[in-house]
Amino acid sequence: MTLDTNLKHVTSGAELNELITENENVMVCCGRMGPMCVPVYAVMEELEKSGEYDNVVFRDMLFDDPEAAVIRNLPECRSFRGLPFTIYYKNGKVAKATSSLQSKEQVTSILKEVF
Amino acid sequence: MKSYDAIILGAGPAGLTAGIYLSRAKQKVLILDSGTGGGQVMLTHAVANYPGMPETFGYKLASGMKEQAVSFGCEILTNQEISAMDLKSTDKTITAGGETYKAASVIVAVGGKPRTLGLESEKRFQGTGISYCATCDGDFFTGEDIVVIGGGNSALEEAVSLTQYAKSVTIVHQFDHFQGYAHAIKAADENPKISFIMESVVEEFLGDEALTGVKIRSKKTGEVTTLKVTGVFIFIGYVPSTEPFADILELNNRKEIITDEDMATNIPGVFAAGDVRAKKFRQITTAVSDGTIAALGAMDYMHGPDPDKL
Numbered sequence: 001m002t003l004d005t006n007l008k009h010v011t012s013g014a015e016l017n018e019l020i021t022e023n024e025n026v027m028v029c030c031g032r033m034g035p036m037c038v039p040v041y042a043v044m045e046e047l048e049k050s051g052e053y054d055n056v057v058f059r060d061m062l063f064d065d066p067e068a069a070v071i072r073n074l075p076e077c078r079s080f081r082g083l084p085f086t087i088y089y090k091n092g093k094v095a096k097a098t099s100s101l102q103s104k105e106q107v108t109s110i111l112k113e114v115f
Numbered sequence: 116m117k118s119y120d121a122i123i124l125g126a127g128p129a130g131l132t133a134g135i136y137l138s139r140a141k142q143k144v145l146i147l148d149s150g151t152g153g154g155q156v157m158l159t160h161a162v163a164n165y166p167g168m169p170e171t172f173g174y175k176l177a178s179g180m181k182e183q184a185v186s187f188g189c190e191i192l193t194n195q196e197i198s199a200m201d202l203k204s205t206d207k208t209i210t211a212g213g214e215t216y217k218a219a220s221v222i223v224a225v226g227g228k229p230r231t232l233g234l235e236s237e238k239r240f241q242g243t244g245i246s247y248c249a250t251c252d253g254d255f256f257t258g259e260d261i262v263v264i265g266g267g268n269s270a271l272e273e274a275v276s277l278t279q280y281a282k283s284v285t286i287v288h289q290f291d292h293f294q295g296y297a298h299a300i301k302a303a304d305e306n307p308k309i310s311f312i313m314e315s316v317v318e319e320f321l322g323d324e325a326l327t328g329v330k331i332r333s334k335k336t337g338e339v340t341t342l343k344v345t346g347v348f349i350f351i352g353y354v355p356s357t358e359p360f361a362d363i364l365e366l367n368n369r370k371e372i373i374t375d376e377d378m379a380t381n382i383p384g385v386f387a388a389g390d391v392r393a394k395k396f397r398q399i400t401t402a403v404s405d406g407t408i409a410a411l412g413a414m415d416y417m418h419g420p421d422p423d424k425l
Contacts, residue, residue, distance in 0.1 A: 034250060035159060035250070036248050038174040039157060042151035079324040082255070104151070
């Protein structure tokens with residue numbers, strides 16, 4: 001099972017590790033096809049398509065996939081109780097993590113702040 | 116300045132339906148949305164009562180409407196904040212995202228947004244204890260004590276739904292009676308995991324990194340108590356997104372746009388459709404109906420009555 005989005009999907013922890021090792025800036029939205037998650041994927045698709053953030057790799061990951069433990073179990077997510085979990089990786093490390101719905105304004109503000 | 120026949124503000128079911136009708140009638144149409152489009156239906160997990168559709172996800176229904184509008188030639192721009200507008204002139208203008216757009220007719224279908232309590236501590240715990248979506252976040256609270264705020268159908272039904280995860284659900288409501296349907300009240304009342312705190316309001320959400328409690332004040336006695344809970348779900352209705360139109364369009368006391376039965380507002384050539392409009396029932400189907408009528412009204416306004424033109 002994968003997410004019904006136009007983003008490329010991360011399907012394993014190993015793939016995520018490779019991705020954040022090989023790319024300086026990576027944003028991963030880990031969720032389901034739910035009401036709070038879909039708008040975040042839409043924002044990411046729009047940012048990816050805009051070409052203004054070519055320095056960022058945008059991906060999603062299915063929250064219920066056992067492999068998503070690599071995100072669910074991050075110390076930065078221990079207090080999170082709202083989908084999606086959105087993680088911003090800089091040089092392989094978590095630079096920022098958010099829980100629940102985020103607007104385009106909130107996402108771009110974080111992209112500018114951490115990338 | 117880019118010129119269109121009609122500009123539609125809002126890409127929810129009402130706006131997209133208006134876009135489908137107008138663009139299919141060979142009108143040049145621009146839809147501007149302040150978010151990613153889709154409207155409130157995007158925030159609906161499953162839709163089971165849309166005629167002709169088996170149960171589907173809200174996002175799929177919205178995506179289908181969007182694709183249909185685009186297929187007929189509609190231009191849709193998302194994440195567009197309106198910075199200026201002139202709706203009173205014959206040539207109406209809207210400025211958004213640094214561009215000014217002109218059109219003969221404007222349809223306002225900007226919908227509404229979930230009502231919040233407006234507490235500073237509410238923002239702080241969004242995603243770490245406070246949620247507005249039971250189907251999304253309910254399982255994070257398995258075996259825990261939670262609160263549901265509200266007294267309408269959504270609050271009552273979601274409270275019952277949350278009992279499949281939570282150890283206990285306390286419904287906090289500001290009035291001494293519920294606004295929901297009798298069957299929803301009965302289902303909540305008969306559920307052994309649900310208890311009620313009536314005529315009370317939340318004063319503050321407590322906690323450090325995550326939510327640990329809620330301070331509640333009785334409206335009857337003034338007594339303030341603290342409930343130890345790890346989760347709060349807020350279902351207190353919607354507010355129309357009419358702030359930018361407050362001094363331009365005629366609104367009722369609930370800040371909804373007043374229209375006639377043809378969706379026409381107090382300004383010639385400006386129509387309103389969907390949840391933003393003053394009306395009793397708010398459903399996807401009623402939004403679609405409004406959008407259809409607004410589009411036909413806009414066609415009449417621009418070209419005169421002609422039942423064959425669509």
